[in-house]
Amino acid sequence: MLGIIVLPLSIIVTWKETRAVIIALHKKGFTGKDIAASKIAPKSTIYRIIKNFKESDSIVAKKASGHPRKSSKRQDHLLKLIQLRDRGTTSTELAQEWQQAGVSASARTVRQRLLEDGLVSRRAAKKLLLSRKNLRDRLIFCKRYRDWTADRTGVKSFSLMNPLSDCLGHPEKKLVWRRQGERYHQSCVMPTVKHPETIHVWGCFSAKGVGSLTILPMNTAMNKEWYQHILRKQLLPTIQEQFGDEQCLFQHDGAPCHKAKVIIKWLGEQNIDILGPWPGNSPGLNPIENLWSILKRQVEKQKLTNSDKLQALIMQEWATISQDVAQK
Structure with a gap:
């Protein structure tokens, strides 16, 4: 027994810092029971941190395994390409096309993958259907009068x-x-006619x-x-x-x-x-x-x-x- 541990708890801000303190005390010879007396973390957490440190010799916490990801980066990229062909495709339709490429995933998973890439579902803005000539003429008009x-x-x-x-x-x-920023991108609007x-x-x-x-x-x-x-x-x-x-x-x-x-x-x-x-x-x-x-x-x-x-x-x-x- 090395004595009672007194720690200013206000300086412990994150779990990463807490873990570092626990390991530092363990290196100095304090037991898990001694460290637990300081109440900086639950006893079970302190023992787990010490155990992981002994096994890996690292203060970095082990990454939780979690549920295995259903798709690879290559398959995620394929989903993105499928979606970009038609911005109006629903998540259910995208899941069906993805399944044809060998990925068994739900519409919910599709939405999660698109969200990871910054894509969200929004109501399409309605704009007049423009030809290439319309677009060219608009640009010429704006350049002509931009400093007017x-x-x-x-x-x-x-x-x-x-x-x-x-x-x-x-x-x-x-x-x-x-x-x-893509609200008025040509692939994201609903063309209308007069x-x-x-x-x-x-x-x-x-x-x-x-x-x-x-x-x-x-x-x-x-x-x-x-x-x-x-x-x-x-x-x-x-x-x-x-x-x-x-x-x-x-x-x-x-x-x-x-x-x-x-x-x-x-x-x-x-x-x-x-x-x-x-x-x-x-x-x-x-x-x-x-x-x-x-x-x-x-x-x-x-x-x-x-x-x-x-x-x-x-x-x-x-x-x-x-x-x-x-x-x-």
Whole structure:
């Protein structure tokens, strides 16, 4: 018996440190019973640590065997390749494909392996289906205007136009496996396509507030003739009212009727400058989309089913949008 052991327990922070203290005392000749009297660890734990040290001559704890892993690193890599082919494949489907490669594992095991690789199941973001040309045009557009400011161009404010889409119904929900930062990766989004509109609404706004709003007759498609008519009857009065002789820039997207030669010629004759060329399938680049979202939320609160009342409500809610909202 070497005496009573007195230890400042506050300095023992982790089990690794506790193990090191126990082994150090054992090397100095203290028995397991002596060390247990200090109450730094249960007696059974102290005896086990001393026993492991005698067998391995190391203070590192033995790694618990646990349940044997069902797959090798090579098989885990194969699972990753299978998953990357289609991000929307479910864990059950992945387990079945994995089994065909000789790995008997459950869907739960599949989820654990994907989680180890940073892949989690999330609802796919919905984005318009883009062609290679769409992607190339978007990049050209962004590079052209990335350093563009009002001061450099002499433009004081904007006049922004776009048709309001009243798309009914909601696409089905889809889950995809993705890592952090991959929400809008092309392989992780759900492509959507444009649907026929039931009500066609044209409106404009600038930093000075909302401008004119008009609703096309039912079952009327927006073509170059209608578009030129709207620009003449709605756009020109709004520009005159909000800007007078000030310079402004007109922004609309790349819809076929917007790009028609007769429209381009007419806008030139009116001395209206255009922001462009506009990349296809790029509604998110037009700030009026945020205004349409505000308008749509206000209109949907009423849950109207009558077309005439719905059109009247759209006009009413549009008029309530403040200049402050338009500026933001």
